Structures are given as structure tokens and as C-alpha cells.
Amino acid sequence: MNQHFSPGLAGGQNSLRNLPDDRGRFGKFGGRFVAETLMPVIREVESAYLAIKNDAAFHAELDGYLKNYVGRPSALWYAERLTEHLGGAKIYLKREDLNHTGAHKINSCMGQILLARRMGKTRIIAETGAGQHGVATATVCALFGLPCVIYMGATDVERQKPNVFRMKLLGAEVRPVSAGAGTLKDAMNEALRDWVANVDDTYYLIGTAAGPHPFPAMVRDFQCVIGNEARAQLMEAEGRLPDVAIACVGGGSNAIGLFHPFLDEPVRLIGVEAGGHGIDTDKTAASLARGKPGVLHGNLTYLLQNDDGQIQEAHSISAGLDYPGLGPEHSWLFENGRVEYVPIDDDEALEAFQLLCRVEGIIPALESAHALAHVTKLAPTLDRDKIILVNLSGRGDKDIFTVADHTGVTL
Amino acid sequence: MSRIAARFANLKKEGRGALIPFLEAFDPDLETSQAILAGMPAAGADLIEIGMPFTDPMADGPIIQLAGQRGLKAGATLKGTLTMVRRFRETDDRTPIILMGYLNPIVAYGPEVFCQDAAAAGVDGLIAVDLPPEEADLLAPHAAAQGIDIIRLVAPTTDEARLPYVLEGSSGFVYYVSIAGITGTRTASSADLSAAIPRVRKFTDLPIAIGFGIRTPEQAANATEIADAAIVASALIDTLARNLDEDGRALPGTVEIVLDQVRALAEAVRGVRVAA
Numbered sequence: 001m002n003q004h005f006s007p008g009l010a011g012g013q014n015s016l017r018n019l020p021d022d023r024g025r026f027g028k029f030g031g032r033f034v035a036e037t038l039m040p041v042i043r044e045v046e047s048a049y050l051a052i053k054n055d056a057a058f059h060a061e062l063d064g065y066l067k068n069y070v071g072r073p074s075a076l077w078y079a080e081r082l083t084e085h086l087g088g089a090k091i092y093l094k095r096e097d098l099n100h101t102g103a104h105k106i107n108s109c110m111g112q113i114l115l116a117r118r119m120g121k122t123r124i125i126a127e128t129g130a131g132q133h134g135v136a137t138a139t140v141c142a143l144f145g146l147p148c149v150i151y152m153g154a155t156d157v158e159r160q161k162p163n164v165f166r167m168k169l170l171g172a173e174v175r176p177v178s179a180g181a182g183t184l185k186d187a188m189n190e191a192l193r194d195w196v197a198n199v200d201d202t203y204y205l206i207g208t209a210a211g212p213h214p215f216p217a218m219v220r221d222f223q224c225v226i227g228n229e230a231r232a233q234l235m236e237a238e239g240r241l242p243d244v245a246i247a248c249v250g251g252g253s254n255a256i257g258l259f260h261p262f263l264d265e266p267v268r269l270i271g272v273e274a275g276g277h278g279i280d281t282d283k284t285a286a287s288l289a290r291g292k293p294g295v296l297h298g299n300l301t302y303l304l305q306n307d308d309g310q311i312q313e314a315h316s317i318s319a320g321l322d323y324p325g326l327g328p329e330h331s332w333l334f335e336n337g338r339v340e341y342v343p344i345d346d347d348e349a350l351e352a353f354q355l356l357c358r359v360e361g362i363i364p365a366l367e368s369a370h371a372l373a374h375v376t377k378l379a380p381t382l383d384r385d386k387i388i389l390v391n392l393s394g395r396g397d398k399d400i401f402t403v404a405d406h407t408g409v410t411l
Numbered sequence: 412m413s414r415i416a417a418r419f420a421n422l423k424k425e426g427r428g429a430l431i432p433f434l435e436a437f438d439p440d441l442e443t444s445q446a447i448l449a450g451m452p453a454a455g456a457d458l459i460e461i462g463m464p465f466t467d468p469m470a471d472g473p474i475i476q477l478a479g480q481r482g483l484k485a486g487a488t489l490k491g492t493l494t495m496v497r498r499f500r501e502t503d504d505r506t507p508i509i510l511m512g513y514l515n516p517i518v519a520y521g522p523e524v525f526c527q528d529a530a531a532a533g534v535d536g537l538i539a540v541d542l543p544p545e546e547a548d549l550l551a552p553h554a555a556a557q558g559i560d561i562i563r564l565v566a567p568t569t570d571e572a573r574l575p576y577v578l579e580g581s582s583g584f585v586y587y588v589s590i591a592g593i594t595g596t597r598t599a600s601s602a603d604l605s606a607a608i609p610r611v612r613k614f615t616d617l618p619i620a621i622g623f624g625i626r627t628p629e630q631a632a633n634a635t636e637i638a639d640a641a642i643v644a645s646a647l648i649d650t651l652a653r654n655l656d657e658d659g660r661a662l663p664g665t666v667e668i669v670l671d672q673v674r675a676l677a678e679a680v681r682g683v684r685v686a687a
Binding site: 023031032033034035036037038039040041179180185189192193196197198199200292293294295296297298300303305307308309310311 | 465466467468469470471472476483488489490513514515516517518519520540541542543545546563564565566567568569570573577588591592593596597
């Protein structure tokens, strides 16, 4: 087997897979920009993470839960009808939507809850946008009997009612956050405030590959199971690597989990940002296309902001992409050119959402529909012997009300 | 000698601690906050801390969050905040001014240029809440080049192994965050502070100010007995917020009501004599 199948195993000297450095930096991006009160616990998480990173017993335990509870490995599906419909490259879908709780978020939640238990933490907090990370966090907390508080923007609570109810069923307390626009950014602020006040017993289970070091690296490593599996599955199905791998980017955890195992390979990597109403409007979530580097939520990364460094509200039809920044490793991969980033707007995502429902019988999450929308543009331009690997990061049951609303249907 | 060092040296001679009141720039508008700032020294402020509004103040409770939002709505920018300091310096060249805020507006301004402009405006110290010592190189060299003190935060969670590292690059004074929590929510007990401050004192000769959770004149006086200065923020902002009209605008008496509270705090702090 190839060395890259081991998560966290460093590549060669010129590998793009060796970061972050000791300061938690990916080039100039990343770092640990938090108040002093949090620094000791951040260092504690870092030590705990380094301790389990190459601990066989930890990984055996995690793998057991991923296999028997989450349902891994997730399928790799050759989307034959979508391929025919688009008339170009062969399209493979990595079916993270088939995981327990319906998205890739559970991969990192399972890893982090095992870590939190090892650290002796007895209370879990998390932020959520679309509610997928909140549901996954509430799920693992129920599984291990830990109290769980989920911060969710009030706007998101309104547009993601099914997930709010799911979290409550799972025993979590959902605290709506009405500051700002009441979306993911505000939920993250409030979760950080909770953590500052409860550092002794609380673990903040961050949902994406962003935030202060070690979260971007740790969440990535837990999500690399996506790319590692897809790679092995594609080798088995086609005997070769994909030509292109595509994933949507909000905070960017599903994308970095898919991309990272391919960073040193001749695979074209494309991250799809949420364009919202369009990147030329002020209703967008495309942090790379429209933002500039700055500091928020513990890391230095691309952010949507005005000239005075005030953070701007993001907009996307997809609550999970509705965030004015993204993980620091993406900022680095953007600046060094290894990964291409493209925007897809709300309408294009809606169209791709409906297309996948009709031709493959799969209802994708609106987040994942952004990646699919780019596939619909790219696949027809490529030869039929090319292979596109797409991360179907989540299922779209949670989005049916939003889609109905946007397509003029009353449920 | 910097204004901060000079002020603490004088207070030591007087045998008392310092009162450091806080105001948020442009809260609820430029004129009102400029008037509060201008009135603070006569009301008994020994040093003054000015909050730089930010959209995402992660270490602040609701009271200061709302103050920042009012400030931003009134058009606060870093440039505008520096202009406030410059105007203040036209009539007061001795009271130290410390700006407190979050890093991103400074990054957007450009840390080097910001420190140059801040020094030129008459700023003496900077507190960047989300800049731990691990990341200090982003700002500290530029501040040092301009003679601006970087005031570091020490928290109850900062243990003795970490304290020397945090204090090593501190200057001006040390800001002891008295509770593990956000601003304006809880108050540390006198017993907690009496245990915590000597622990910090072991590692530094700098004056120590206590902040987060000091609301009353009694608490301020108590803090200056245990440490060297008391920082009062949320309690003053709370008073300001209660004295605005329905649309969040200042009333004719707003400035004086806030300054009355500063006077009461100062009177209590000045009533405490510390053995020199």
C-alpha cells in the first residue's frame, strides 16, 4: 500500500502534506489568535492530539466506531446516468451522505469526542450552521452520555428546523444566537465565549478545519478518511487516480479531507465556494474570491471584510457555507496555486440539486450541490476517459424546505 | 519615561492605586464619546482605556458587544478612534491612553502604519485581546519601534509555568483578567484576587491592573488594595446604555451621569492608602 494511506504520515521533504509547522502555520496562515484565557486549554488540546496522532490503540478504537457506528467505508458510486447526461468525464460520487447522521461531519466528531474523553472533559459545546455538525455532535454526545450545548444562529434555527428538532431529540440543548445576522459566525463567537467561561470541564468540538491550531490540522486529519478511502476505492474500480477531485468549501473540512491525500499527486483539485447571489454582489460567501487575509476565530485566513477590517456578513442559500472565512490550509493552497477555487451561485446550486435528484435518485445537501454544479460545467469539457471524483458531503433531506421555498412550492 | 510609567510612578509616591475607566469609541456617537473621554481625567481617571469597536468581539459579554455595535453604527473606524485621541491630547498631555480591541482591524490598517499613527495621535498602550504571546510578533515589534506599550493579559488559567513567558514581552502594566469568562458577567472574590495577584507579582515588577468584573466603588477600591489599578468597563457602559433614548441616542445628561459614576469610583480608589 502507498504511504499516503496513513493519516498524518508526513510525505517527503517537498511534500505539500507536512504542514502546519510548530506554530500551527500553513505558510503565513493559521496560528492561534485567541484570548489568553483560552491559550492553556488550546495547548492542552494540542498535546492531547499529538499524543493520540500516532497511537495505534486510539486509532483502533476510532476505526471501530467509524466502521460499526458511522457505517464506513462510505460507498464510491459511479454516477453513470449523470455522466451520460453531461456527456463528458466519468463522475464518481464519494457518498459521505450515507454516513450515520447524513454528512461527513461525524468523521471528525467521532475523533474529537474520543479525544475529549481522553482529556477528561465532561461537557461538550459546538457551533453549527446548517445543523449537520450540531446533529453529529449531539449524536456522539448521546452515544457517550455527555451533556451537549449547541450554539446556532437564530436565522439558521429558523431555516433548519428539522435539524434543530433532531438535536433536541438527541438530548442536546440548542441555544439560538441573535447577535449579528444570526448565522454561523455568530454561533462561533458565542461558543468561544462559552468556552472561555468553562475551560475547566468543557471541550469545544469545532465543526470545521478552521479555528485556532490544532483544530485545522486535527479536523483535517480526521476527515482524511474521505480522501484515503476514495483513493483506494477508485484504484480498485479504475486502477488509477482521478484526474480531478472536487468538493464544496465553507469552512472547508470536507474539501481538505478529500484533497489532502491527493496534494502530492498529479490530480487537479477544485474547491467550490458559495457565490450566493454572485461574487459581484454583497450577498456572497466566497471568501477567497472576495475576501482578504485577516484574523477571526483564532486563525489568520481569508475573510470577507470591509476596508476597516470589520467582518462582513456572508450569504449563501446553504446555511453550511454561510460563513465569511474558511480554514487556513485552504488560504495557503489558494495562494500557492495548488488548489483552484471557483464560485457557484445559489441558482446554480439549486439546479444541480434538482438534477442529481432526477438522474441519480440522490438528494444532495445544498452544500454538496455547489460542488455538483461545478461538475456540470466541467465534465462536458473533458474527454470521456477522464475521471472526476466529487465529494457528496451530505444528504439534502434537511434542505427540502429551503428548496421548496426557492422553487415556489408550499409544503 | 512613558506616560504610563510616569503615571504609575507618581501614584506610587501618592501611595494609592489607579482607576482606569473604559469607554467604547463612538458609543453612542463621536461627540458623546469624545465628551466622556475629555471629562474623565477631571472626574478622577488616572489612565483611560478606549475600546476599538469590532464586529466580532469574542471575549466580550453583551454589554460591550452592544457598545461596539452602537459605535460601528455611528461610523467608528480605527482612523476615527485615533482622531478622538488626537483631539484629547490637545488639552491633556499627561493622562495615558490605552486602546483595547481585536486584531483584525489593526491587520487591515497595517500593523506598522497603525502603530506609527497611534503614536503620533498620542496613544500610549495597546491591548489586542486575541493576540497571545505566541503570535505577538505580528504587532509587538511595530509597537516597540514607536514606544507604545503592549499590555498583555494574564488570566486565572495562566499557570506558573506559563506566566514568565507571558510576562517576558509585557510592558506598561499587566492586565489581570480576574475571571475565566467574558466581560461584564461575573466578579472575582477578594479572596481569589488576594491569592492570584501575588502569584503574578512574583514574576514581574510591572504594575498590575485588575479587570473583568469590577462594577462598584467598593470593588474598585478593593482591587487597588490588592493590585495597582482597577479597570472598570461594563459597569460604565451599562450606565451609558441606560441613559440613551429609545433610538439609542444620547440624552442631554448622559455624559455627566457616566462621569458621576467615574467620580464615585475615583473617590473610593483615592480613599485607599497603600503602604509605599
